[in-house]
Amino acid sequence: MPKAALPPLPPLLGCDFSSSPSPRKPIVLAWGRLDADAQTVTLEGFHRFSTLVQWQAFLLQQPAWVGGFDLPFALPRELVNSLGWPSDWQACMQHYARLERSEIRDLFKAFCDARPVGGKFAHRATDGPAGASPSMKWVNPPVAWMLHAGLPRLLALGADFPGLLRRDSTRVALEAYPGMLARELIGRRSYxxxxxxxxxxxxxxxxxxxxxxxxxxxxxxxxxxxxxAPQLQTMAADASGDHLDAAICMLQAGWALAQHAAGDALYGLPPGIDPLEGWIVTAPLSRP
Known part of the structure; x- marks a missing residue:
């Protein structure tokens, strides 16, 4: 039976993020829509930003969107408790944003140094099911810096963060992870x-x-x-994978929007998730 048509919906976006964007390695944003059949997501174009200021300004100019962002939105509760930081998500992120990266590196390194080999990093509950790196990692990949650079700017936009911070906003930000869907489709092949x-x-x-x-x-x-065809060629030709990853994040946001349009206030996130750690959109409750 075909799915019921959806009412008019906000635009979708998917973001392949960089904590230090440049003309050579910009932030790439895919822009599109969830079609009325709730079975297709149409990619309408890409935007590229060589500075964080440009990226934030563009998001602010758009009155409404549901976005999937490839950056962590939170830190592990175990780490936050160990450091004595606020257990309220917004307060914790505001505290994190005020710290210099050198301070963060020293604190995180001391936390890891005190732990046994094989368990150096703390993990969020969503990391295992999603196959994602710990959000406290500052190297390979430096996702802690992505959190530090990106999340405060999304907070400043007044966006709604399902599962973390509900606001009466027409901009909805979701943590996405393109590698999760890529692995489902092509296994461990590097692309x-x-x-x-x-x-x-x-x-x-x-x-x-x-x-x-x-x-x-x-x-x-x-x-x-x-x-x-030109968009497909752009994704195929980009050996860094940034345009393809942005499109996958947009697709994950499209799935979340479809859940919301069907009545799910959490945009498909599991109920009862940790309100300090959040959850990666489309990640299952356990590792597949």
Whole structure:
């Protein structure tokens, strides 16, 4: 039975984030919409930002959106409790934003140094099911800096954060993770690299396979990605994977918007999640 058509919906966006954007490595934003059949997400275009100020200003100019952002939205409760930081999410993030990165690195390193090998980092409950890196990691990848650079700017936009902070806002921010959906479709095959020496034909083939699967909707989200030929070429040709990752984040936001349109106030996030840690949108409750 076909899904019921949806009422008019806000635009979708997906963001491949960088904590230190530049003209060579910009923040990439995919812009699109969830179609009325609730089965397709149409990619309408990409935007690129070489500074955090430009990125934030663009988001502020848009009156309404539901966005999937590839950056952590929170820290592990175990770490927050150990450091004696506020247990309220907004207060904790405001405290985190006031710290210098050198202070954060020293605090996190001391926390890790006091723990046994194999358990150095604290994890959020969502990290395992999503296959995501601990949000306190400051290197390889430096997701702690992504949290430090991106989340305070989203907070300043007055956005609504389902599961963390409810506001009467037409801008809705969700933590997304493109690697989760990519692994479902092409396994552990690598499809991207920022290192030119590692931008191989094998990775290009993996991007092509991933794009084909996204267009056909061969995944548990049940949504097909619609894009015009130039957009598909942009995603296929970008060996860094940034444009493809932004589109995947947009697709994850589209799934969340469909859940909300069907009556789910949490945009598909599991009920009862930790209000300090949050949850990565579309992540299951346990590791697949």
């Amino acid at each position: 991207k690299s920022d290192d030119r020496q590692r931008q191989t034909p094998e990775r290009a083939q993996a991007r092509a396979a991933l794009l084909e699967a996204l267009q056909q909707g061969r995944h548990r989200l049940g949504l097909r990605l619609l894009a015009e």
